[in-house]
Amino acid sequence: MAEKIATRVAYGKALAEIGSDENIVVLDSDLSKSTRTDFFKNEYPDRHLNIGIAESNMMAVAAGLASCGKTVFASTFAIFAAGRAFDQIRNSICYPNLNVKIGATHAGISVGEDGASHQAIEDLALMRSIPNMTVISPADGISTAALVKQAAKINGPVYLRLGRLDVPVVYPEDATFEIGKGVTVKQGNDITIIATGLMLDMALTAAKTLDEQGVSARVIDIHTIKPIDVDLIVVAARETGAILTCEEHNIHGGLGSAVAEVVVSNHPVPMDMVGIEDQFGKSGKPADLLPMYGLTAENIVEKAKGLLAKKRG
Amino acid sequence: MDAHAVLNLKRIATNIRKGVITAVASAGSGHPGGSLSIADIMAYLFFEKMNIDPKNPKNPDRDRFVMSKGHCSPALYSTLAHRGFFPVEDLSGFRQVSSYLEGHPNMNTVPGVDMSTGSLGQGFSAAVGMAMAGKLDKKDYRVYVMLGDGELEEGEVWEAAMCAAHYKLDNLTAFVDYNGLQIDGKITEVMNPEPIGDKFKAFGWEVISIDAHDFNQIEEAVKHAESFKGKPTVIVARSVKGKGVSYMENQAGWHGSAPKKDQAQQALDELDAFLASLE
Numbered sequence: 001m002a003e004k005i006a007t008r009v010a011y012g013k014a015l016a017e018i019g020s021d022e023n024i025v026v027l028d029s030d031l032s033k034s035t036r037t038d039f040f041k042n043e044y045p046d047r048h049l050n051i052g053i054a055e056s057n058m059m060a061v062a063a064g065l066a067s068c069g070k071t072v073f074a075s076t077f078a079i080f081a082a083g084r085a086f087d088q089i090r091n092s093i094c095y096p097n098l099n100v101k102i103g104a105t106h107a108g109i110s111v112g113e114d115g116a117s118h119q120a121i122e123d124l125a126l127m128r129s130i131p132n133m134t135v136i137s138p139a140d141g142i143s144t145a146a147l148v149k150q151a152a153k154i155n156g157p158v159y160l161r162l163g164r165l166d167v168p169v170v171y172p173e174d175a176t177f178e179i180g181k182g183v184t185v186k187q188g189n190d191i192t193i194i195a196t197g198l199m200l201d202m203a204l205t206a207a208k209t210l211d212e213q214g215v216s217a218r219v220i221d222i223h224t225i226k227p228i229d230v231d232l233i234v235v236a237a238r239e240t241g242a243i244l245t246c247e248e249h250n251i252h253g254g255l256g257s258a259v260a261e262v263v264v265s266n267h268p269v270p271m272d273m274v275g276i277e278d279q280f281g282k283s284g285k286p287a288d289l290l291p292m293y294g295l296t297a298e299n300i301v302e303k304a305k306g307l308l309a310k311k312r313g
Numbered sequence: 314m315d316a317h318a319v320l321n322l323k324r325i326a327t328n329i330r331k332g333v334i335t336a337v338a339s340a341g342s343g344h345p346g347g348s349l350s351i352a353d354i355m356a357y358l359f360f361e362k363m364n365i366d367p368k369n370p371k372n373p374d375r376d377r378f379v380m381s382k383g384h385c386s387p388a389l390y391s392t393l394a395h396r397g398f399f400p401v402e403d404l405s406g407f408r409q410v411s412s413y414l415e416g417h418p419n420m421n422t423v424p425g426v427d428m429s430t431g432s433l434g435q436g437f438s439a440a441v442g443m444a445m446a447g448k449l450d451k452k453d454y455r456v457y458v459m460l461g462d463g464e465l466e467e468g469e470v471w472e473a474a475m476c477a478a479h480y481k482l483d484n485l486t487a488f489v490d491y492n493g494l495q496i497d498g499k500i501t502e503v504m505n506p507e508p509i510g511d512k513f514k515a516f517g518w519e520v521i522s523i524d525a526h527d528f529n530q531i532e533e534a535v536k537h538a539e540s541f542k543g544k545p546t547v548i549v550a551r552s553v554k555g556k557g558v559s560y561m562e563n564q565a566g567w568h569g570s571a572p573k574k575d576q577a578q579q580a581l582d583e584l585d586a587f588l589a590s591l592e
Binding site: 025052054056057060061062064065066067087088095096097 | 373379419420421427428429430431432434435436437438439440441442443444445446447449450468469472473475476479480
């Protein structure tokens with residue numbers, strides 16, 4: 001499992017793989033070498049349309065193409081998709097429920113050196129608040145490829161949250177995924193750690209440490225933030241009695257909030273969240289930034305222990 | 314266009330205007346001014362020009378129309394109703410909770426509406442996407458889009474304009490309803506978008522300026538756009554906001570307010586009188 005691949009790369013390669021479907025059109029806004037839609041462009045140049053540095057226009061152009069029967073993948077950085085083009089995504093894509101997939105790369109602080117202006121830490125909150133939207137946040141290259149292919153088969157809007165950073169491959173090649181269904185990656189009975197995106201790998205590392213210290217931690221990958229897997233979360237709440245969420249996103253409005261909404265109305269248990277504590281990121285190497293903002297296996301272990309103490313009252 | 318055809322279109326446009334008044338008055342809200350100003354263009358497009366079929370509103374080969382200035386839904390709905398997409402009587406349910414006629418166009422509830430709009434600028438981009446799809450599929454349908462002159466203040470309009478010219482979307486025809494007024498007053502005083510034609514020309518468009526209430530000019534411009542290759546065409550249509558209702562004409566105040574019952578009756582009487590004068 002030493003292999004690493006950025007989810008944006010897995011996205012671009014998956015697009016190239018499914019590109020033989022002539023209905024698929026890929027839009028990009030001058031970032032195809034970064035979003036990696038260039039993999040598709042190299043294979044199907046006629047169906048890769050560069051819209052230039054105009055993300056708002058791109059999203060509504062995507063809506064127009066989709067209204068004519070196209071399956072459209074529109075790509076840019078998460079900050080310019082969910083942020084700059086929010087209104088277009090809401091009004092032109094989600095309100096009419098059109099078949100547009102938003103490939104939003106460079107999400108989270110692991111963007112690194114570009115700094116706070118380019119580090120989307122609000123996109124999950126924004127996107128999951130729009131009716132009709134499906135929100136996907138894969139943990140590794142294997143799940144990304146599978147979920148991109150499934151997203152292409154859904155008739156409706158999908159937001160795919162992807163990263164710039166090379167991240168460890170968590171899943172075996174033959175793993176299967178279903179949009180809307182979380183994955184129990186590790187069993188455990190004392191506490192459940194629910195992670196999304198690159199935090200899954202850290203959650204597994206943390207669970208191993210906890211195991212060594214006599215704490216049996218369950219680890220769940222919520223790759224679909226919306227519609228969220230209510231059943232899996234409720235069972236975890238009931239069986240383990242404590243839930244810790246981990247996300248590379250503001251603790252307000254993202255995975256933690258989505259899980260809390262499920263827990264509070266179904267089976268309330270003590271919860272805590274590992275995430276960005278309502279502050280902007282900064283420039284730096286991802287390896288330096290992640291610990292600076294508390295996104296580490298060590299912090300997950302710490303918070304898990306605090307939560308266990310709360311659980312035991 | 315012969316005199317008989319012009320006369321027929323004048324009748325249709327007047328009936329569209331009556332539908333606008335009925336809808337907006339029934340709702341007690343809505344946007345009559347910019348709906349009345351485009352009624353003649355709507356009549357020409359939907360009754361003379363566009364390849365559409367009320368019995369098959371989703372035909373993939375149809376011509377498309379996008380009301381980018383979505384607040385002028387009364388004009389679109391009235392046109393569609395008179396063209397047979399749904400009953401004219403339904404216009405009186407406009408904006409009401411029991412009706413499918415949303416305040417701004419909804420492509421999933423209203424037959425004949427090709428794109429949901431309302432947030433200005435976005436419909437123009439969507440029309441660009443439709444024209445791109447036509448090119449990709451090598452289909453010969455055309456895409457028409459109606460913009461407001463105030464709408465030109467939205468930056469997205471110019472992103473879309475750049476994009477349409479870049480991709481040589483000669484299957485796209487845009488109209489600018491150049492009535493000179495927006496909610497807060499004259500466009501030249503609120504945020505001047507002029508010179509409109511020169512701006513589009515600089516963005517790589519074929520530009521035609523017409524009188525929005527002259528059917529011969531409308532037809533000539535639309536046909537020119539259709540035959541012009543290599544560039545999208547914009548038809549800058551000088552119009553009278555509130556056209557056809559004496560007290561609404563050239564009054565910014567009627568951009569987004571509904572006539573009261575007696576005012577609506579006066580408007581309908583004036584339009585009926587105009588209809589009678591055509592006979």
